Amino acid sequence: MIRLKVNGRAIEVDAEPDTPLLWALRDHAGLTGTKYGCGKAPCGACMVHLGGNPTLSCVTPVAMAAGREITTIEGIGQTPVGRPLEQAWVAEEVPQCGYCQSGQIMSAAALLVVNKAPSDADIDAAMSINLCRCGTYQRIRGAIRRAAQALAGARKS
Amino acid sequence: MLPAAHAETRPGWFQPADAAPGDFSPNAFVRVAPDNTVTVIAKHLEMGRGTWTGLPTILADELDADWSQIRVEGAPADARRYRNLLFGGAQGTGGSTATPNSWMQLREAGAAARAMLVAAAAAQWGVPAAEVSVARGTVRHAASQREASFGELADAAAKQPVPERVRLKDRSQFVFIGHAVPRTDAVAKSNGSALFTQDVKLPGMMTAMVIRAPRFGAKVKRFEAGAARKMKRVAEVVAFETPVASGVAVLAEDFWSAKKARDAVTVEWDESRAFKRSTDETMAKYRRLAA
Numbered sequence: 001m002i003r004l005k006v007n008g009r010a011i012e013v014d015a016e017p018d019t020p021l022l023w024a025l026r027d028h029a030g031l032t033g034t035k036y037g038c039g040k041a042p043c044g045a046c047m048v049h050l051g052g053n054p055t056l057s058c059v060t061p062v063a064m065a066a067g068r069e070i071t072t073i074e075g076i077g078q079t080p081v082g083r084p085l086e087q088a089w090v091a092e093e094v095p096q097c098g099y100c101q102s103g104q105i106m107s108a109a110a111l112l113v114v115n116k117a118p119s120d121a122d123i124d125a126a127m128s129i130n131l132c133r134c135g136t137y138q139r140i141r142g143a144i145r146r147a148a149q150a151l152a153g154a155r156k157s
Numbered sequence: 158m159l160p161a162a163h164a165e166t167r168p169g170w171f172q173p174a175d176a177a178p179g180d181f182s183p184n185a186f187v188r189v190a191p192d193n194t195v196t197v198i199a200k201h202l203e204m205g206r207g208t209w210t211g212l213p214t215i216l217a218d219e220l221d222a223d224w225s226q227i228r229v230e231g232a233p234a235d236a237r238r239y240r241n242l243l244f245g246g247a248q249g250t251g252g253s254t255a256t257p258n259s260w261m262q263l264r265e266a267g268a269a270a271r272a273m274l275v276a277a278a279a280a281q282w283g284v285p286a287a288e289v290s291v292a293r294g295t296v297r298h299a300a301s302q303r304e305a306s307f308g309e310l311a312d313a314a315a316k317q318p319v320p321e322r323v324r325l326k327d328r329s330q331f332v333f334i335g336h337a338v339p340r341t342d343a344v345a346k347s348n349g350s351a352l353f354t355q356d357v358k359l360p361g362m363m364t365a366m367v368i369r370a371p372r373f374g375a376k377v378k379r380f381e382a383g384a385a386r387k388m389k390r391v392a393e394v395v396a397f398e399t400p401v402a403s404g405v406a407v408l409a410e411d412f413w414s415a416k417k418a419r420d421a422v423t424v425e426w427d428e429s430r431a432f433k434r435s436t437d438e439t440m441a442k443y444r445r446l447a448a
Contacts (some may be wrong), residue, residue: 015411015413016389016413016414016417018413019413021413023411023413026412027364027410027411028411030257030358031349032349032351032352032353032355032356032358033349033358034349035346035353035355036355036412051178066217068281072349073348073349074348074349074350077348083175086347086348089343090343090344090347090348091341093346094343095205095340095343095346096206096207097204097205097244098205098342098346098351099353099354101346101347102349105347114212119439126174134205
């Protein structure tokens with residue numbers, strides 16, 4: 001048994017230590033919001049936060065995540081940055097097929113935690129790991145800007 | 158007036174949708190619940206084209222529903238009710254057929270539901286049905302200033318006969334068709350709750366990983382899976398052959414167990430009837446043909 005802390009909740013998974021965190025989440029913890037894209041790190045669909053850092057769960061052994069704070073798409077909406085991001089994603093109607101969007105939101109959340117007012121160049125640099133075959137990139141940019149503005153407004157008031 | 162159906166040859170979609178007791182479902186594509194939600198049953202998959210938004214606009218428009226009360230649900234596997242009218246008897250999505258084959262069907266389905274809500278209201282209020290109007294999810298009788306929601310009328314509407322013929326709107330009356338409405342799938346696809354094929358888990362379901370032939374037309378001669386079969390959570394390793402492919406499948410309780418076991422299987426291929434022309438040979442042949 002490997003002990004994990006996912007979205008603030010302590011769980012145990014009966015997985016081999018070399019199992020990628022992605023499959024521990026999907027197959028063992030039943031958290032299917034995190035997606036399997038390429039399994040080799042270049043697509044970003046499996047992005048989660050591990051200890052607060054954006055992490056590709058498909059190439060991260062679950063043993064490395066034991067005892068550390070894991071946040072997935074199922075939990076990011078309860079965070080100060082994740083909530084306005086999800087609202088902005090809906091307002092901008094970012095998703096088409098939606099398969100990559102969990103990973104997109106997780107990368108965007110990691111960006112806004114460290115950069116409250118990202119420029120388009122900042123957004124492009126931070127989001128370049130996440131591929132979208134529907135081509136929703138312009139709306140992703142728009143949603144990140146919208147969420148950043150909402151966060152700035154919330155800080156002023 | 159358009160013929161919606163004939164009693165002796167009613168199409169399968171005149172059967173109601175799967176519904177809970179108390180729901181009003183006049184046909185396979187719509188269900189009105191007492192809580193005033195209107196669920197449109199989508200017989201086509203949503204794969205990012207907006208199908209689960211576009212199809213409901215067709216039905217909701219003829220029903221004169223309010224967009225906020227619309228929900229969407231995927232149809233069960235049932236070709237009798239949910240066949241693709243352009244695919245013969247088969248239920249399926251593809252070839253840009255979702256909207257064209259659904260167009261009249263969903264309009265008639267919405268109009269039939271609307272007519273039954275109107276008939277129920279007219280009966281309840283003791284007024285002529287022609288004096289009852291519907292707009293944005295509210296059924297009204299202007300002269301007596303009475304109104305009711307779809308949910309309030311669901312029970313009574315369910316007892317009305319399904320009309321044989323329905324009156325459809327003129328396109329100048331469309332409020333959703335041809336107009337922008339919020340996508341129905343945006344929230345679920347922004348919080349991880351949207352269910353994709355890969356997310357479906359059924360009791361006892363296995364994950365299969367496949368070793369495919371390295372060449373078109375190659376077949377499995379023999380395979381060695383002794384080590385793979387001994388691995389944890391592995392159920393079976395089997396060779397398979399279909400008209401188009403031959404290979405070995407590893408079945409396990411979860412993805413990673415299946416993948417590790419697959420990597421431990423070795424396959425010997427019979428390439429006697431396989432396609433072996435190289436890229437260079439193919440290009441040379443192309444040049445000869447094009448010359």
